[in-house]
Amino acid sequence: MENTQHNDPAAKSQDPLGAAEQKNAAKSTHRPGDLPGQKASPAEQHKKPILEIQSLTKKFGDFAAVNGVDLTVYEGEIFALLGSSGCGKSTLLRMLAGFEQPTSGAIFLDGKNIVDLPPYERTINMMFQSYALFPNMTVRQNIAFGLKQEKLPRAVIDERVDKMLKLVHMEQFVDRKPYQLSGGQRQRVALARSLAKEPRLLLLDEPMGALDKKLREQMRLELVDIINSVGVTCLMVTHDQEEAMTMADRIAIMDRGEFVQVGGPREIYENPNCRFSAEFIGSVNLFDCTLLSSNQKESLIHTDDFPNPISLEHDVDLADGMPLTIALRPEKIYISKTPDDSGSSNCCEGDVENIAYLGDISIYYVRLPSGRLVASTLPNVDRFKTGLPIWDDHVYLSWDPDSCIALTI
């Protein structure tokens, strides 16, 4: 990984809200030395693949909702399918659960093709977005429902239900009906119900979709804790990038029924492999550029927006003179009222046109002489702003050479 900045002082703020740090602190599986949001890939850890999807396609008429997707999910992993609505992520999930029949392709669970199995014969359980709790049954009956289908003895069912209730801290609500529970409590019951059957794979469909924002942030970490303590492999679908980055070990970004990029949260954020990925996760400044020269030590890139060529400290696999895109995250652009005197060519100047004050950070929109608007964020460390640029200030922007991401597609 050439571009990761092990000594970057800004590393802490790369993850929105620093949530990934919290997550990994809560996780028992992280290794010392792991960067937040970045773990060794499951294959490197010699984990066993549990779910293998091979060129899975689902067509509705001529429209391919899922188009030839390949995916391997490893034992014990939390995997997130991230995409905007209509990208096919829910269709993919529903095919795994057995509610949709794929047009072609195969789904292997523990090496066995389950494509032709009906949902009630799959050892996969799902937590529905609306929770789908049975309204006529109590919390206990809801959790016991799946176990009853296995015709287990009553004592075993009761014991398992009690265990699940304890796991999700819902012991005192056993005899309530779903309508007597709050949204968060319903989610806990839904989770307990889907975990009660000890599935090989747990599917979460927009797990936080029905909760309000505050509860959402709290439940993310708790859900991960519960899932990890059970040790179940989990595949979730979400449109919320913060949710995916906080909860998942690996993320697949989906667009128009295909995977755009698969990787850990840090990898996806710091090393997007295309413009779509870069724009989808977080915010980014994209510059249309042409490659001037490239060698092992340095690549020089020209853009009409900057007076100097952009310099990268690695080579770009492209012929000279070819177009490419440079992506620059706003938090990696330093903004200052005094010119940068390091002599680096990675700098430019402009005027502050707008400031969005978000409390924890402020986003500065700087108009370059070329007419281009560039976003740059600054953390509001000081309660009383001192010396920060204000509207119409002439400011100098600079960035480290390895903050730039060269995108060829």
Next chain:
Amino acid sequence: MPITALNVSSTLARRKLGRFLTKRSRREKIRDIMRHENTWREKLVILVPYLWMLLFFLMPFLIIFKISLSVTEIAIPPYSPLVTFEEGAMQIILHLENYTFILTDEEGTYLRSYLKSIEVASFSTIFCLIIGYPIAWALSKCRPATRNIMFMLLIMPSWTSFVVRIYAWMALLKKDGLINDVLMALGIIDSPIHMLQTDFAVYVGIVYCYLPYMVLPLFTALLKVDYSLIEAAYDLGCRPVKTFFSVLVPQTKSGIIAGSMLVFIPALGEYVIPELLGGKSSILIGRILWQEFFNNRNWPLASAVAIMMLTILAIPIVIFFKVQRKQMEAASA
């Protein structure tokens, strides 16, 4: 005043008290809205159904009830008066003979026909449910354009006269009717099946006529079904048949009850269908009523028969409203 007695020392406590007071006043406001006195216009609107019920249900019921407590007489009207004046004193004579006669009749004609009516109405309801549920399900599942056509097909037969449709069934079911002709021509049967004037024909008639009343409430209930619950049941390992009974049926309970009521109640007192399609063996309560009123001109006994039938009907109706109220409470909570 209890409020002045409170020790309101800190601003926090005062603020809490303030919030408590505003909350109370809001609660009172809601109570006022709930208690909202109806204006005379609103009262007038509410009056209409009450008036209707009074005129066309309660009054006739009381008249019939009064008649049922008298004995038959050769007079106009043909029953003894309830209130008589003898030697200047008012006399009220209540005759319970009609009821005791119905209950203790040695041949048991009345009780038998009650049971037979309940049997026919119950089975008809069950048949309507079995046939109507898939129809309602298909209606709720199909596209709106197809749905309209299907609704037309379901309701259009009731645009023709009820009696005409029953006569049509007579033509179909009789010995040399269409059904027997076709079965014979196909070689499935050698001699015509005796269908007309059997219980089978009565069931065919009742199910045919009352099916729409079963389908419509079921359809409304099925429209409201949350299908993710079905998927959840499948997901938890529940097989389709069991899912139907443990998830779909409870969810459409209100429709099942409403539809069953709409079939059971009229089927219990059905007169025309058993009269035209049924045999001599199936004497239902409707025919008893007819005979007592028009053949025997025993109005008091006929009234007692009618009142007892109403009592039989009242039981399921009360159950229905109880269930409905419970559901409403659950939904509002």
